[in-house]
Amino acid sequence: MAALGFRGTLTQLLQARFPVLYVETFEEQRVFAEIAGVLAGWKTPRTLWHWSVTEGLHRSGTTPTRTSTDPAAALQVAREVSDSSVFVFADLHAHLGDDSRPADPLIVRTLRDVVRDFRAGDLARTLIIVAPILRIPPELEKDVTIVDFRLPDERDVRGLLESMITQNQAVVRVLLDEAGRDRMTKAALGLTLAEAENAFARAMVVDGSLTDRDVELVLAEKAQTIRKSGLLDLVDSDVGLTDVGGLGELKVWLGKRRNAWLAEAAQYGLPAPKGVLITGVPGCGKSLTAKAAATAWGVPLIRLDIGKVFAGLVGASEHNMRSALATAEASAPCVLWVDEIDKGFGAGSSDSGTNARVFGTLLTWMQEKTAPVFVMATANTIDHLPPEFLRKGRFDEIFFVDLPGxxxxxxxxxxxxxxxxxxxxxxxxxxxxxxxxxxxxxxxxxxxxxxxxxxxxxxxxxxxxxxxxxxxxxxxxxxxxVPLSVLQEAQVTALRDWAALRAVNASSTAGP
Ligand SMILES: Nc1ncnc2c1ncn2[C@@H]1O[C@H](COP(=O)(O)OP(=O)(O)OP(=O)(O)O)[C@@H](O)[C@H]1O
Ligand SMILES: [Mg+2]
CATH class of the missing domain: 1.10.8.60 (Helicase, Ruva Protein; domain 3)
Structure with missing residues (x-):
């Protein structure tokens, strides 16, 4: 479904008369425009309706009547509409419950009525819930179809940049050649369209011109936005592979992939790379290598703080995980660095149900992702890592970093x-x-x-x-x-024994 894109998927689902769709996004306006765009091209028209708490239910393009601002009432009106329609509801998630409180039973029941009505009869009617967070009460799980709405891609962002350049031609000196515009666009990937617009606008007003230097400014803006998610960090890495001593095998492996995963994967439709898992003795260069690889490949390094996800410091972990992954995907090509992934599974990690779900989200994503996001995971201990994580094919390779020889x-x-x-x-x-x-x-x-x-x-x-x-x-x-390898001899030996069977030695000449 992903390959179809949002418009293609939406077209199929609407034509197949799916009763309720759910679009999780912060970008309401962009979704509304996309939905209108899809419907505009159709021979047999469907009426487009909008609902929000402030404006009530109204036909798209008409002045809001402010009637039916109550969600249950609005859903009732939708049930009674007698022409083929698409209803876009914006604020419904507030009534669909969360971890601390159940969904409003009246809304849940009304939604179930909607599902039944929309499935029956000759009219083509679909309800689309648009919300910044995914909340589907269990009663509705089988009836609601989630539609992926991705962050803007390179074409969208470039389009925005060009139109802003044209609009501001009179007041802003644009000293950006083709390559500069390309860099500027890439720098803004991972932002919503509104955020990209803000970043570009800032770049323009700072000194009344748009130059190559402004790319840094947009990157800084992006680093801020990415940090806001609480789980991601755009790492400014200044180490290269030449700063890593030893680990010859791993360096060669990474060096070979430089072009393989970027150019070829993108242009020739090769399967996107999955990534590597680097395990090993503490302090032997796992994190260092992850940083060095991103520099060597010339792509951004985005760190995912798995400790925070699993420690439950961040509420709604699953949602956060999904939006973090979406951001990484939109920033592609990039390296997603999941440092100390084993932290999430140690003893004392909180709610195991949540852990499993959040972790499942990551695994599924790794399996299905098509964007060139190279996952670089590091782990000190392997005891707590779930076996499905280490299954063949999950990562392109598992490396073991031993004490240097x-x-x-x-x-x-x-x-x-x-x-x-x-x-x-x-x-x-x-x-x-x-x-x-x-x-x-x-x-x-x-x-x-x-x-x-x-x-x-x-x-x-x-x-x-x-x-x-x-x-x-x-x-x-x-x-x-006193080396750690002496202090913790037993652990290091166990790690080595484990790795001998399951991992590739990162160095050709390791062993103290
Ligand atoms: N192979 C190496 N070559 C050069 N410096 C190294 C190497 N290994 C470790 N170092 C130095 O030690 C520091 C710590 O290494 P790093 O953070 O990469 O270890 P790690 O394997 O991730 O350890 P941990 O398991 O504790 O996270 C590095 O920043 C670097 O300065
Ligand atoms: Mg480390």
């Missing part, structure tokens, strides 16, 4: 020494291959994070004595580190 530790030392010391007072310090090799040998069993911490600790030591750091500081720091 000798060569990898050398690489990680070099990276962090370079990052922290290259510019500072220690620039003079000569980190020879020999020193690096000695450090690598001294840090067996340490994770990348522990090596990084040792470099930082050495710097602190030296700084406290107001002298440049020396090799001895580094050795001292690493020798006083």
């Amino acid at each position: 000798d060569a990898e530790r050398a690489e990680i030392w070099r990276l962090h020494l370079h990052r922290r010391l290259a510019a500072g007072p220690a620039a003079a310090m000569d980190y020879t291959d020999l020193l690096i090799a000695d450090l690598a040998a001294a840090s067996g069993g340490c994770s990348g994070a522990e090596i990084e911490q040792a470099v930082v600790a050495a710097l602190f030591d030296a700084y406290s004595q107001r002298r440049p750091p020396a090799a001895a500081d580094l050795f001292h720091a690493i020798e006083s580190t």
